[in-house]
Amino acid sequence: MRVQGYVIHTRPFQDDKVLVDILTREAGLIRGVWRKKAKEARVSPGSFLLLEFELSGRGELKTIRTAEALEAPVVLQGTALYSAFYVHELIERLLPTNLPFEPLYILYRWLISHLNGEAPAAPLLRRFELGLFEELGMQVNMSATGRGEVLESQQLYQLHHKFGLRPYYGERPKVKPIVFVDGAAATAYAQGDWGSKPVLLLAKELHRAWLDIALGGKPLKSRSLLPSKPYDGERLWQVPLFQLYRSHPSKL
Template sequence: MRVSAYVIHTRPFQDSKILVDLLSLEQGLVRGVWRLPKKEARVIPGPFLCLEVELTGRGELKTLKSMESLHRQRSLEGMSLYAALYAHEILTKLLPLNLPLSDIYYLYQWLIENLHSGVAIAPLLRRFEVGLFSELGSAINLSSTGRGEPLDPKQLYQFHEKFGLRPYFGEIPKLTPLLFVEGKVALDYHNGHWSDKQVLSLAKELHRAWLDSLLNGKPITARRLLPKQPFQGERLLGVPIFRAI
């Protein structure tokens, strides 16, 4: 089988062989064994390059027979590189093997193309995460309450991982929410107002907690490469609160 794919992770396997994780259009996340060329010409397949790959094998672990580039090689540097490595890590940890997910392939392709263009990185990553959550069936609903009621832009809500948004009237909740958010900010997030600093700040805090839940607490090591910038805003009952500015 031939597939269009990007290399998103490599690691040593056996003498003269490596394990390669590919994000493919036709088969989703594929793990295969690649035999390196002769020692004098050993080149490990690089990332961020669309390849045509020939796969063989019926099990989860495939054999990669050939890899040919479909486009000219382009490199990423600095924060753009770190952002791509972060995307690679969460893809390898979240995606099941050998399940076709074409929309995630195109989402990743969109991210890489925009990282090459030099646009602002934070909005790109947040939009990438939103798309990834949606395609995995774990979308975050900030468009209505957990009961399906429309949001009041001026009402303050508490957001719980299991129950979604609930109106907050000043009581001490039995379960501490992940965060508090005003209706307008929640709706701006839902509508993709990524140029709004409050929306970006909300998304960063919310997505971090959401990813930690999806990964059952497994660490994301690439986070160390990105700016930490801990939340410095207002808190309520010890958790972040996001109000319209």
């Protein structure tokens, strides 16, 4: 079997072998064994490089016969490199093996090519996270309430992971929401307005909360490599508050 893909993670396996996780167009995340030759004791397929792999084996763990580069490698440094490590850890920990996720593969190719440019990393990461949520069926609908009602720009809503958006009228919440958000901000997020700083901050809070739930509260090692700044904006009942419709009172 021949597949095209990117190396997501490698780790030692026995004396002369390496376990390799590959994100492929054809079969999603594949795990294979790469046998190193004696003269290539430290060499294994590299990351950020589109490769064509020849695989064999009927089980879930494949044997990698060959790995041939199809493009020049993407060179990443600094924040771009750490951002890619973060994405690789998300794929490694959340994506099931041997299931095709072609939209996510395409999104990964897009991300790697843009991390190599001058675009800031934050919008790229939020877009990838959203694509990952969509593929895994994890996303929360931010374009309507949990009951399917159209959002009103001036209305304030509370967001719960299980119930989605609910109108908020000033009462103390019985269950702490993830965020409070007005209809304008929720709509801007749903439309992918990544050029808006408030929307990016909203996305950061939402995605972190969803990832923490998906990961069972276990931390991501790669987060420590990326610049981190706690949310220092408005809060309501100690919960982050996001509003774009500024005529709406900032606090109730």
